[in-house]
Amino acid sequence: MQQLQFALLTSLLLLLLLPGIRSTATAQEQEVNIVHYQPEQVHLAFGDNLRDIVVTWSTRGSPNASVVQFARNYLNDDPTEAKGTWKRFVDGGKKARTQYIHNVELKDLEPDTQYEYTCGSPLGWSAVYNFKTPPAGENWSPSLAIFGDMGNENAQSMGRLQQDTERGMYDAIIHVGDFAYDMDTSNAAVGDAFMRQIESVAAYVPYMVCPGNHEEKYNFSNYRARFNMPGETDSLWYSFNLGPVHFVSYSSEVYYFLSYGFKLLTKQFEWLERDLAEANLPENRAKRPWIITYGHRPMYCSDDKEYDCNSQLETYIRQGLPMLKWFGLEDLFYKHGVDVEIFAHEHFYTRLWPIYNYKVYNGSAEAPYTNPKAPIQIITGSAGCKEEREPFSNDLPAWNAYHSNDYGYTRLKAHNGTHLHFEQVSDDQDGAIVDSFWVIKDKHGAYPTHQ
Structure with missing residues (x-):
C-alpha cells in the first residue's frame, strides 16, 4: 500500500513539474537556435x-x-x-x-x-x-587601402585600418592574399575568427581579395566559399572599374598547385588576355587610363628566398612554367601597358623602380615615375601575421627603390587620369608615412620595345 501511494505521489509531482521542464527545454532549444541563426x-x-x-x-x-x-x-x-x-x-x-x-x-x-x-x-x-556607394562615372578620385598577409594572430595593422575606415577614408580595401593563417586551421575556426575580426572594416567598405598560398587547403575551399567577388570564377580572378582605374585581380597560385588542375591556369591566362586587351582599347583607356593588377606572389623580391624569388630562379608568374616558359605574365602585362602591379607574399614593403626583364626603365633620372617606360611593382605584405617579418638581403638588387619591414599597409589615391599617389603607413611608427611617391603619366598604353 505504501509503495502504491509513493508511486502515485511521484506521478503527481512529475505531472506538476512537466510543464516547467518542457518550458525550460524549449527555452534552451530557442537559445541554441538564436545562436545558430545569428548573422x-x-x-x-x-x-x-x-x-x-x-x-x-x-x-x-x-x-x-x-x-x-x-x-x-x-x-x-x-x-x-x-x-x-x-x-x-x-x-x-x-x-x-x-x-x-x-x-x-x-x-x-x-x-x-x-x-x-x-x-x-x-x-x-x-x-x-x-x-x-561610389560616384557615377570615371571623373572622381577613389582612395584605397592595400595590403596582404594579415592573420588572425598578430594582425598588427588591424586597429589602424579600423580607425581609417571609421573616418571614411576608403572607397574600397584590397587584401592581396593570405588570410587568417590559415582559414582552415582548427577545422576552420581560425577562419571564422578572422572573418569576425575584419567585420569592423569589411561590413562598411567593399573588401576585395585574391587568393594566396595560405588558402590552398582543400582546393582553396575556405577562400572560395567565404568571398563573393564579381564574375563567376569563385573569386579566383575578376576585374572591376573604380573611377579612372581598371583593377585586375588574379591567382598566382594556379602556377604552383597544378595538382588541382592545369585547366585553371590556362583559363585564367586566356581570361587575362581578353580582359587586358579590352581595357587597353583606346576608347576604354580614354575613360579609365590606369590599369592596376594585383596577385599574391611577386615577380621580383629583395630577400634570399630559397625558392622562386631571386635572380637565380625564375618566378613562374613572371616567365611562365619552368622549361616551357608558358603563360608568363610579365610580357602580357607589358604588352597591354599595365601601369602598376601590386603583390604581397613577402612580409615587408618594397617599391621597385619601373622594371622589365630585370632592367630598370625609369622615366628620367630626375623623375623616375614620370612617364616610366615599364610597369611599376609594389610588394605590400607587412600587415601582420603570426609568421612575423622577413629580413631583406644583404646585397639589395639595383631595382630596389625603397624598402621597409615595418608592419603597415599601403594607401592609393587615384587623383585623375594622369596622377596616382601612393603612401606606405608604418604601424610601428604610430601611423607615420615612411614612403610616398607620385606616378605621373601623360599617355597610357603599350610600352616601347626594349632590346
Missing part, C-alpha cells in the same frame, strides 16, 4: 558594376532565408528588402564543421549615396551597418 562575419564586395553591392555573411544553422533590409536612414525610412541565396559549406577538416554562407546583391543603388543595412532573417538579424 556573423558580415562583409561587402562590389558586384558586376559599382551600383551593385554584395552583402555576405554566415550562420551556424540554416534559417532557409537570406535577407538584407536597407535604406538611407534605416530607423526613419521604410527599408527596402532584398533577398538572396545561401549555400551550405562543410570544412574539409576531421570535424567537418558546417556553416551556411549567405549572399545578397543590392542592385541599382544610387551613386554617391550612404545606405544603412541589416542582414539576416526573421530568426536573427545583424547590427545595422552602413556603406557609401
Whole structure:
C-alpha cells in the first residue's frame, strides 16, 4: 500500500513539474537556435558594376532565408528588402564543421549615396551597418587601402585600418592574399575568427581579395566559399572599374598547385588576355587610363628566398612554367601597358623602380615615375601575421627603390587620369608615412620595345 501511494505521489509531482521542464527545454532549444541563426562575419564586395553591392555573411544553422533590409536612414525610412541565396559549406577538416554562407546583391543603388543595412532573417538579424556607394562615372578620385598577409594572430595593422575606415577614408580595401593563417586551421575556426575580426572594416567598405598560398587547403575551399567577388570564377580572378582605374585581380597560385588542375591556369591566362586587351582599347583607356593588377606572389623580391624569388630562379608568374616558359605574365602585362602591379607574399614593403626583364626603365633620372617606360611593382605584405617579418638581403638588387619591414599597409589615391599617389603607413611608427611617391603619366598604353 505504501509503495502504491509513493508511486502515485511521484506521478503527481512529475505531472506538476512537466510543464516547467518542457518550458525550460524549449527555452534552451530557442537559445541554441538564436545562436545558430545569428548573422556573423558580415562583409561587402562590389558586384558586376559599382551600383551593385554584395552583402555576405554566415550562420551556424540554416534559417532557409537570406535577407538584407536597407535604406538611407534605416530607423526613419521604410527599408527596402532584398533577398538572396545561401549555400551550405562543410570544412574539409576531421570535424567537418558546417556553416551556411549567405549572399545578397543590392542592385541599382544610387551613386554617391550612404545606405544603412541589416542582414539576416526573421530568426536573427545583424547590427545595422552602413556603406557609401561610389560616384557615377570615371571623373572622381577613389582612395584605397592595400595590403596582404594579415592573420588572425598578430594582425598588427588591424586597429589602424579600423580607425581609417571609421573616418571614411576608403572607397574600397584590397587584401592581396593570405588570410587568417590559415582559414582552415582548427577545422576552420581560425577562419571564422578572422572573418569576425575584419567585420569592423569589411561590413562598411567593399573588401576585395585574391587568393594566396595560405588558402590552398582543400582546393582553396575556405577562400572560395567565404568571398563573393564579381564574375563567376569563385573569386579566383575578376576585374572591376573604380573611377579612372581598371583593377585586375588574379591567382598566382594556379602556377604552383597544378595538382588541382592545369585547366585553371590556362583559363585564367586566356581570361587575362581578353580582359587586358579590352581595357587597353583606346576608347576604354580614354575613360579609365590606369590599369592596376594585383596577385599574391611577386615577380621580383629583395630577400634570399630559397625558392622562386631571386635572380637565380625564375618566378613562374613572371616567365611562365619552368622549361616551357608558358603563360608568363610579365610580357602580357607589358604588352597591354599595365601601369602598376601590386603583390604581397613577402612580409615587408618594397617599391621597385619601373622594371622589365630585370632592367630598370625609369622615366628620367630626375623623375623616375614620370612617364616610366615599364610597369611599376609594389610588394605590400607587412600587415601582420603570426609568421612575423622577413629580413631583406644583404646585397639589395639595383631595382630596389625603397624598402621597409615595418608592419603597415599601403594607401592609393587615384587623383585623375594622369596622377596616382601612393603612401606606405608604418604601424610601428604610430601611423607615420615612411614612403610616398607620385606616378605621373601623360599617355597610357603599350610600352616601347626594349632590346
